[in-house]
Amino acid sequence: MTTIGEALQDAARRLGAAKIESARLDARVLLAQAMNLRPEDVFGREERFVSADAVARFHSMISQRENRVPVSRILGRREFWSLEFELGPDTLDPRPDSETLVDAALQTHPNPEDAFRLLDLGTGTGCLLLAILSERPSATGLGVDAVEGCIEVARRNADRLAFADRAKFQLGDWGVGLEQQFDLIVSNPPYIADHEIAKLEPEVSRHDPRRALTGGTDGLDAYQALATDLPRLLAPGGIAILEIGYNQASDVTEILRRAGLSVSSIKTDLAGQDRCLITKPQKL
Numbered sequence: 001m002t003t004i005g006e007a008l009q010d011a012a013r014r015l016g017a018a019k020i021e022s023a024r025l026d027a028r029v030l031l032a033q034a035m036n037l038r039p040e041d042v043f044g045r046e047e048r049f050v051s052a053d054a055v056a057r058f059h060s061m062i063s064q065r066e067n068r069v070p071v072s073r074i075l076g077r078r079e080f081w082s083l084e085f086e087l088g089p090d091t092l093d094p095r096p097d098s099e100t101l102v103d104a105a106l107q108t109h110p111n112p113e114d115a116f117r118l119l120d121l122g123t124g125t126g127c128l129l130l131a132i133l134s135e136r137p138s139a140t141g142l143g144v145d146a147v148e149g150c151i152e153v154a155r156r157n158a159d160r161l162a163f164a165d166r167a168k169f170q171l172g173d174w175g176v177g178l179e180q181q182f183d184l185i186v187s188n189p190p191y192i193a194d195h196e197i198a199k200l201e202p203e204v205s206r207h208d209p210r211r212a213l214t215g216g217t218d219g220l221d222a223y224q225a226l227a228t229d230l231p232r233l234l235a236p237g238g239i240a241i242l243e244i245g246y247n248q249a250s251d252v253t254e255i256l257r258r259a260g261l262s263v264s265s266i267k268t269d270l271a272g273q274d275r276c277l278i279t280k281p282q283k284l
Contacts, residue, residue, distance in 0.1 A: 002055050005046030007031055011062045018066045026071050027062070033075055034058035068202035081131035085157050090149030092212040093204075094127045098188055100275040101241050102131045104267045105186055108239050108278070113138050116183035119233065120144070121174050121226065124212065126154030126167065128186050133163050142182075144172040147211070174222075175229030183235050188243040189222030191215040219245060223252050227259035231281055239264075239280050246273040253277065 008027050015023035032039040034057040035050060050058070061074050072078040072093050078085050080094040081102055087093060105128075109116055115138035120129035123143030133141055143154050151169045158167040172178065192213045197205055204213070215221050223242070230240050240261070244252050253263045262282045269275040 001049045003046060004031065004042060004048050004050060007050050007055065007058060008042070008046075011058070014062055014066055018068070020065065020068075026065055029071055030061040030065065030074065031058050034061060069207055070203040073207055078125075078127075080125075080127045081134065083127075083131060083134060083161060085125045085127050085130075086153055086160070087125060088149050088153040090147045090209055090212075091124045091153050092188070092208055094125060097269040097271070097273075097275055098128065098243060099131075100267050100269045101128055101186055101188065101243055102135075104241050104276055104278060105132050105184060106135055108184060108241075109136060109139070112136060115139060117180070117235070118142070119175075119178075119182040119185045121185065121187040121229075122146075122189050122212075122222070123154050123169060124150050124188070126157045126169065128188060129154075129167055130158060130161055130163055132184075132186070133166055134161070140166045141168070143167065143169040144174070144178070145169070146171065146173055147209075174225045175233050178229075178233060180233075181235035181238065182233055183238050185230060185233060185238070185240040186242075187222075187226060187240070189215070189226060191219045191222065191243070191245045191248060193217065193219035218251075219248065220251055220255065223255045227255050227261065230256075230279070231260050234281060237280075239278060241276050241278050243276045244274060246275075249274045249277065257282075 011027035012024045028042050029039050032042050034054045064074050076087055078094050118139055118141035120143040123145045126143050129141045129143045133139055145151055154169045158164045190213050192215055194214050197213055249266050256279050260282050261279045263277050263279050265278045266274050267276045
């Protein structure tokens with residue numbers, strides 16, 4: 001028989017040898033999952049025995065983590081904006097830095113009762129759209145993605161979070177074919193230059209879908225496409241918020257300027273890195 005303490009000690013040793021800095025935390029989260037407990041329920045119960053089935057599940061999870069599969073991928077879910085989102089093989093794993101976009105979006109509509117039309121281009125799990133709708137109960141939204149697997153996951157997330165009546169999802173190539181206009185547009189497009197992907201942490205480079213990462217030779221391909229669509233899709237007075245790489249503000253600003261859009265501000269994340277641009281049509 002194996003106790004919780006023994007299982008955690010062995011797993012932390014294995015993950016530490018794999019150079020995973022959060023070895024002890026990851027082991028605790030995964031053991032809790034294997035035992036159908038909450039992570040906090042593992043604390044202070046080191047002498048409790050773990051069933052053979054749970055030990056087998058735990059060893060399988062630890063083997064995956066040793067191979068740098070993220071904990072969120074192993075669990076199949078990620079918390080974002082205090083909401084839990086299902087992940088899928090086609091979806092990007094949402095990062096805390098992207099919550100900067102949600103905060104910026106809410107600042108553009110500060111009244112909780114504001115009713116506005118929201119568009120999320122490249123929606124993935126639907127996390128941006130659904131997080132914003134969670135704070136603005138009178139708003140409605142449309143999420144667009146080019147991959148059917150993302151649309152399926154986003155719809156399930158909307159259903160589980162009880163936003164299906166206000167959030168719709170459809171296949172599409174950015175804004176191509178959309179005829180309606182929106183008061184607020186958000187997007188976290190792929191913006192990593194092709195040659196930089198191999199330099200990312202293995203959790204990202206090996207396990208996030210490449211199409212959700214790669215922005216072409218210079219990382220700017222998606223912004224060229226978005227700049228073509230945004231002027232047509234923004235309603236009068238509308239605002240678009242785009243996530244960017246830490247060193248892309250000037251390049252993306254120039255792309256938007258050539259399309260008739262102006263950048264009103266740049267928002268930084270908790271690390272102080274440029275994280276998103278707020279843009280709107282240039283005044284005539």
